[in-house]
Amino acid sequence: MAFAGIKVIQPLALHASSSDPYNRAAKSIATPSPFLGSTRTLRINQSLPIALSRPASSIVAAVSDVFKEKKLKSTSDLLLTKEEGLEVYEDMILGRAFEDMCAQMYYRGKMFGFVHLYNGQEAVSSGFIKLLKKEDSVVSTYRDHVHALSKGVPARAVMSELFGKKTGCCRGQGGSMHMFSAEHNVLGGFAFIGEGIPVATGAAFSSKYRREVLKQADCDHVTLAFFGDGTCNNGQFFECLNMAALWKLPIIFVVENNLWAIGMSHLRSTSDPEIWKKGPAFGMPGVHVDGMDVLKVREVAKEAIGRARRGEGPTLVECETYRFRGHSLADPDELRDPAEKARYAARDPITGLKKYLIENKLATEADLKAIEKKIDEVVEEAVEFADESPAPSRSQLLENVFADPRGFGIGPDGSYRCEDPKFTEGTAQLCFDVEMKNLMLNMHLQG
Amino acid sequence: MNHASRYYKPTNTVSNPPKKRELSHPAILLLVTFGSPLIIRRIKGQFIIRFSTSRICYQTYSLQGIAGSYNCYLLLSSLLTLNRKDVEDYKTKSRCERLLGSGNQNLQLPFYNQKVFGDYMQRLIPVASSMKHFSSTTKNMTVRDALNSALDEEMAADSNVFIMGEEVGEYQGAYKITKGLLDKYGPDRVVDTPITEVTSTVLLSFPSISYLLHFQLKQNSYPYIQAGFTGIGVGAAYHGLKPVIEFMTFNFSMQAIDHIINSAAKSNYMSAGQINVPIVFRGPNGAAAGVGAQHSQCFGAWFGAIPGLKVLVPYSSEDARGLLKAAIRDPDPVVFLENEILYGESFPVSPEVLDPNFCLPIGKAKIEREGKDVTITAYSKMVSFALKAAEILEKDGINAEVINLRCIRPLDRDTINKSVRKTNRLVTVEEGFRQHGVGAEICATVVEDSFGYLDAPVERIAGADVPTPYAPNLERLAFPQIEDIVRATKRACYRSA
Ligand SMILES: Cc1ncc(C[n+]2csc(CCOP(=O)(O)OP(=O)(O)O)c2C)c(N)n1
Ligand SMILES: [Mg+2]
Numbered sequence: 036m037a038f039a040g041i042k043v044i045q046p047l048a049l050h051a052s053s054s055d056p057y058n059r060a061a062k063s064i065a066t067p068s069p070f071l072g073s074t075r076t077l078r079i080n081q082s083l084p085i086a087l088s089r090p091a092s093s094i095v096a097a098v099s100d101v102f103k104e105k106k107l108k109s110t111s112d113l114l115l116t117k118e119e120g121l122e123v124y125e126d127m128i129l130g131r132a133f134e135d136m137c138a139q140m141y142y143r144g145k146m147f148g149f150v151h152l153y154n155g156q157e158a159v160s161s162g163f164i165k166l167l168k169k170e171d172s173v174v175s176t177y178r179d180h181v182h183a184l185s186k187g188v189p190a191r192a193v194m195s196e197l198f199g200k201k202t203g204c205c206r207g208q209g210g211s212m213h214m215f216s217a218e219h220n221v222l223g224g225f226a227f228i229g230e231g232i233p234v235a236t237g238a239a240f241s242s243k244y245r246r247e248v249l250k251q252a253d254c255d256h257v258t259l260a261f262f263g264d265g266t267c268n269n270g271q272f273f274e275c276l277n278m279a280a281l282w283k284l285p286i287i288f289v290v291e292n293n294l295w296a297i298g299m300s301h302l303r304s305t306s307d308p309e310i311w312k313k314g315p316a317f318g319m320p321g322v323h324v325d326g327m328d329v330l331k332v333r334e335v336a337k338e339a340i341g342r343a344r345r346g347e348g349p350t351l352v353e354c355e356t357y358r359f360r361g362h363s364l365a366d367p368d369e370l371r372d373p374a375e376k377a378r379y380a381a382r383d384p385i386t387g388l389k390k391y392l393i394e395n396k397l398a399t400e401a402d403l404k405a406i407e408k409k410i411d412e413v414v415e416e417a418v419e420f421a422d423e424s425p426a427p428s429r430s431q432l433l434e435n436v437f438a439d440p441r442g443f444g445i446g447p448d449g450s451y452r453c454e455d456p457k458f459t460e461g462t463a464q465l466c467f468d469v470e471m472k473n474l475m476l477n478m479h480l481q482g
Numbered sequence: 483m484n485h486a487s488r489y490y491k492p493t494n495t496v497s498n499p500p501k502k503r504e505l506s507h508p509a510i511l512l513l514v515t516f517g518s519p520l521i522i523r524r525i526k527g528q529f530i531i532r533f534s535t536s537r538i539c540y541q542t543y544s545l546q547g548i549a550g551s552y553n554c555y556l557l558l559s560s561l562l563t564l565n566r567k568d569v570e571d572y573k574t575k576s577r578c579e580r581l582l583g584s585g586n587q588n589l590q591l592p593f594y595n596q597k598v599f600g601d602y603m604q605r606l607i608p609v610a611s612s613m614k615h616f617s618s619t620t621k622n623m624t625v626r627d628a629l630n631s632a633l634d635e636e637m638a639a640d641s642n643v644f645i646m647g648e649e650v651g652e653y654q655g656a657y658k659i660t661k662g663l664l665d666k667y668g669p670d671r672v673v674d675t676p677i678t679e680v681t682s683t684v685l686l687s688f689p690s691i692s693y694l695l696h697f698q699l700k701q702n703s704y705p706y707i708q709a710g711f712t713g714i715g716v717g718a719a720y721h722g723l724k725p726v727i728e729f730m731t732f733n734f735s736m737q738a739i740d741h742i743i744n745s746a747a748k749s750n751y752m753s754a755g756q757i758n759v760p761i762v763f764r765g766p767n768g769a770a771a772g773v774g775a776q777h778s779q780c781f782g783a784w785f786g787a788i789p790g791l792k793v794l795v796p797y798s799s800e801d802a803r804g805l806l807k808a809a810i811r812d813p814d815p816v817v818f819l820e821n822e823i824l825y826g827e828s829f830p831v832s833p834e835v836l837d838p839n840f841c842l843p844i845g846k847a848k849i850e851r852e853g854k855d856v857t858i859t860a861y862s863k864m865v866s867f868a869l870k871a872a873e874i875l876e877k878d879g880i881n882a883e884v885i886n887l888r889c890i891r892p893l894d895r896d897t898i899n900k901s902v903r904k905t906n907r908l909v910t911v912e913e914g915f916r917q918h919g920v921g922a923e924i925c926a927t928v929v930e931d932s933f934g935y936l937d938a939p940v941e942r943i944a945g946a947d948v949p950t951p952y953a954p955n956l957e958r959l960a961f962p963q964i965e966d967i968v969r970a971t972k973r974a975c976y977r978s979a
Contacts, residue, residue, distance in 0.1 A: 147771060147772025147773075147952070147954060148771060148773035148774065148777070196952075199952055199955075201953075207953035207956065208952055208953065208956070210772070210774035226774070226776040226777055227734060227736070227737065228734075229677075229737075230737075268678055270678070296676075297656070298652055299652075303674070427953045432951065432960065436948050
């Protein structure tokens with residue numbers, strides 16, 4: 036089974052080409068300064084138009100041996116239907132408009148802490164997640180709002196969560212970096228680098244288990260794990276690639292390579308910046324795709340998701356993309372070269388899709404305008420909803436610590452603490468100091 | 483302008499009794515600021531460094547294992563065939579102090595350009611420039627600057643010290659604690675790592691690898707040290723490097739906790755003292771604002787439970803400077819828990835605190851506020867809450883003593899118990915979880931040592947028994963507030979609120 040509609044080339048060919056920009060990037064870091072790779076020389080190199088300015092037309096899939104014999108199919112005429120095109124466009128607009136609104140709301144003090152926005156990377160979320168079924172799972176990072184939106188979590192629930200309100204998708208308990216929705220199989224935004232990957236691998240394992248051990252033949256659910264380039268230097272990534280390939284798990288590792296991990300350039304932190312190559316190293320296909328082109332992402336995603344669903348195992352997809360804003364809203368974003376930013380801004384994935392839809396007569400300007408207007412309303416409505424929603428009640432503090440609240444133990448009267456009607460109302464503050472006090476005073480009196 | 487005579491002040495004898503390390507930095511400064519050329523003579527086993535423009539003599543001494551002096555040792559030994567025994571001789575200390583204090587107006591001619599020292603001086607300039615801080619008045623300093631200056635000075639003083647972590651270099655630190663250090667010390671000593679907590683930690687936990695780096699340092703990047711090392715050889719390498727690992731926040735140390743506990747903390751014991759691990763793990767710890775469950779928690783009690791670790795919890799700028807310097811100079815692994823919210827806070831610091839020699843003893847708590855009615859123990863940010871609560875309580879006629887623990891392990895049982903024996907009441911405050919917490923340990927300590935002195939049950943104030951919620955109103959409920967301390971303290975004093 037090959038990746039239909041994309042050019043598949045041998046891994047070696049990629050290396051042989053010395054004009055390959057990626058290759059040049061690799062070379063530039065092959066001559067580091069004396070000790071541990073000085074940063075100085077690299078910074079100079081970075082200002083060259085190197086790495087990842089690969090011509091947008093070539094999607095390169097490098098393949099493991101498993102893949103080599105498969106024959107190639109040529110690109111079909113149109114990559115998607117009108118309905119699909121509009122759906123994807125709407126999703127991308129939603130992602131962009133939602134995040135822009137988050138920035139505004141953050142500066143107005145409506146949201147708190149770290150807020151990481153997704154602007155510029157929409158083609159990845161929309162390109163992949165719009166192909167999923169509701170039962171399929173998505174595991175994300177701290178940059179998770181848009182993944183949740185693409186997976187169908189209503190904008191108002193996400194916005195309300197960001198406002199720390201009771202109507203949020205996690206009742207205000209999770210926050211920006213921790214979006215969960217059991218209903219939509221969004222298994223979490225995870226704030227620590229790499230930690231979502233094993234969770235996703237576990238989700239894929241459970242699909243396989245249900246199908247093969249529990250004999251639920253219809254369980255063909257797949258899991259998408261999203262994470263960044265910086266995360267690919269973390270050990271959990273490698274451990275999971277190994278396990279997923281070993282057990283042929285229905286998972287796609289989607290690397291959103293936006294070239295930066297906060298202020299650490301991908302080239303400065305990674306011995307071989309071509310992340311997709313790690314797939315073949317573990318016996319699974321590795322694909323590099325232009326992550327600023329939603330149609331290409333979608334093609335690759337289709338293939339990879341299909342493979343996973345058919346039980347053919349995992350795929351590693353490296354999407355070359357770029358974030359249009361700082362790492363988080365607190366990031367001064369001083370290290371990225373303005374020329375680099377401009378280069379990627381010119382490849383805005385939304386503009387690209389718009390152009391394709393119009394040129395191929397899949398949509399008119401008016402159609403797209405209507406979508407934009409609709410989304411504006413959705414986002415406005417989400418803000419109003421969030422703003423008007425109540426804050427969580429005090430009793431919520433001690434709820435959900437355990438699935439079985441008897442985990443809080445037995446109280447002074449011999450019954451479970453959680454059964455005390457005052458448990459969450461009167462004594463939540465300070466971890467039962469009042470309760471403990473009473474207990475101690477009782478003992479005091481008895482003694 | 484020569485500040486050397488004003489510069490050298492013996493540090494406070496109460497909190498910091500004179501130790502070998504005290505004269506370390508002046509030794510370097512002297513060399514930086516005094517004129518050239520040097521005349522170095524050996525008289526009766528002592529080294530007399532004479533500056534041609536003056537008659538001042540200077541004796542180096544007490545150099546072993548001390549950051550600044552060690553550098554001085556290298557410096558001198560690059561000029562002389564010097565052996566350790568010579569430089570360890572500090573019999574003439576008082577004489578030296580006398581000489582240093584005697585003023586030398588006509589010393590100028592800095593020898594930055596001198597061949598032997600050229601590069602070295604580059605590294606020493608930060609130390610020299612820190613002299614501008616020395617005035618007789620107290621000034622204010624943020625905790626951030628305190629940490630930054632402590633790192634800077636220790637790096638200047640000891641080229642074995644280097645810092646490694648995510649975004650410590652080009653980004654100048656996620657919380658700007660390492661600001662400016664990359665420019666001063668270069669990428670070899672301010673090392674940006676990929677997001678690999680586990681590996682960075684283990685890499686540096688193992689001294690054998692440190693040795694390897696050490697040789698690389700010598701051969702590739704530090705020719706001037708090479709000169710210094712000629713004649714010292716392996717003896718110098720035997721000390722190993724002194725890595726300072728910055729965790730962007732201590733939450734991320736969870737990915738590396740295996741190596742903090744199993745590699746760093748246990749190597750000295752497992753190797754029967756053959757291999758010690760002089761490493762510092764530092765970064766912000768504790769509750770932050772609005773960042774949810776995974777980014778907002780205190781690990782004091784976690785690391786405080788581990789033999790082989792020293793766990794420091796600075797509150798003020800004085801703590802930050804004195805304890806970080808102590809941590810870096812310490813031969814054992816130190817977990818250094820900072821607080822993000824305190825970084826921007828300013829505290830008055832005395833000239834003594836600004837002295838590059840300033841160093842606080844590990845294992846000693848500080849009584850931040852004296853009182854007679856009740857003892858409140860706290861650490862890190864909670865010290866400020868406890869102090870504010872004490873002010874409120876004062877108005878109600880309760881005179882609280884506030885102990886800033888400074889160090890969770892080893893715990894200063896002595897200071898705590900002395901205070902409780904005086905006040906007969908104890909309130910412990912911490913952000914971390916109550917069960918098996920720092921407060922629990924303090925209570926046990928007091929019950930063990932001063933049971934008969936307690937007039938009331940101990941009050942333990944801690945974070946609520948929940949992961950940190952995101953919503954601001956719930957978040958506030960999850961951590962101790964000043965009112966809570968006031969309320970609990972009144973209870974401990976049998977006063978109604
Ligand atoms: C274990 C761990 N270490 C450090 C961090 C701090 N941190 C948060 S995001 C980030 C950079 C991640 O970069 P990348 O994986 O490329 O994702 P991107 O933010 O670019 O989407 C770092 C270092 C963390 N969250 N977890
Ligand atoms: Mg990235």
